[in-house]
Amino acid sequence: MDAVAAGWMSVAAELSHAPAHVPVLVDEVLAYLAPRPGAVIVDATVGEGGHAEALLRRIAPAGRLVGLDRDADAVRAAEERLRRFGRNAIVCQASFAELADVLDGLGVGAVDGVLFDLGLSTRQLLDPARGFSFERAGPLDMRLDRAQATTAADLVNKLSEHELADLIYRYGEERASRRIARQILARRPLRTTRDLARAVEAARGGPRGRIHPATRTFQALRIAVNRELEALERGLPQAIERLRPGGRLCVIAFHSLEDRIVKQTLAQYSRGCTCPPELPECRCGGRRLLRVLTKRPVTPTPEEVRRNPRARSARLRAAERLGTGEPRRSQVARETESP
C-alpha cells in the first residue's frame, strides 16, 4: 500500500468516529409536511435517516415511509437506523429522478408527503475516499453512486479547456472559471482533491476569508459528475404528481442553482394554464396542482446554525397539492358569469 492510500485509510478509520449527519430544519419539515398517523411519506434523499426517523415516529404505528438514496453507504446507514420500524420503513438505492418507477415497483400509489433534503451528508463530505472536500486529501471521485462510470477525475482530465471553464462557470457560478480551467489543463493529470485545490489556488490565490477559493469549483464538479440539476428537474414533477390532494412537498436546497429550480417548479405548478383567455381551449397543458406554502424560503434559526453550522445555507420551500388541476381561466370566467 502506498503512503497516500495508507493516509486515506487512517483518515477513513477516524471517520468511523466522525459525528453523524445532523438533519437540518427538522421542526420546520415536520410542521410543513404535517405527517399524520397512518400517512405514506417518501423521503427522496434518506441519507442517514435523521428526517426519516422523525417522520416515522409521527406516522407510526401504521404509516409507511419509502426512503431513496443514490449512495449505497447511505442506504445501509438508513436501513440500520430505521430497522426498528420493520416493514413500515423501506429503503431503496435509487435516484429520485426515478421516483415514479420506484414507487410503481413497490406498489405505492398516491402519497401524503415527499421530502427532498438535497446535497451531501456530513459523512459523505468528510470521507476523504469520496473526494468531495478540498479540505481532505483523497481521490477525485465525487460520485454519489459508485457504480456510475464517470468520476470528477475523468472530467478534469478529459474535458477541453473550454468545456471545463463552461462547467465551472455554469455549475459553480465561478467568475474565474477560465483562469481555473487554464491552470487545470497546465497540471494534468490531476489525481487528488489536493491537486485540484492547488490548481484553483494558482488561478485565484490562496484561502482568504471564510469561503475557500475552491468551494465553487468543487461544487461545480460534484453537480456535473452526478448530474444533480437534471435529477432535480426530473424528480420534482414526479413527486408533485404523486401527492394526493392535501399532500405536502418539502424541499431543502443548499445553493442558489438548486433553489432556483425548486422555486421555478413550484411557481409553474401553482400557476396552471397560461394560455391567452381568447383561446377556446388550453394549448399549454398547464394545470394548477400546487399551493405554495412558503412565500419566501424558510431558513434555520440562529440557534440551529450555532448548533449545526452546516445548516447555514439551508433553504426550505413547501407546497400543498390541490385537486386534479384547476379548470382553465376562460372556463372559470364562463361558469361564474351572472345569468
Ligand SMILES: C[S@@+](CC[C@H](N)C(=O)[O-])C[C@H]1O[C@@H](n2cnc3c(N)ncnc32)[C@H](O)[C@@H]1O
Ligand atoms: C443532506 S443528505 C440527506 C440527509 C438526511 N435527510 C438525513 O436526515 O440523514 C442528502 C442525501 O441525498 C442523497 N442524494 C443526492 N442526490 C440524490 C438523488 N438524485 N437521488 C437520491 N438521493 C440523492 C445523497 O446521497 C445524500 O445521502
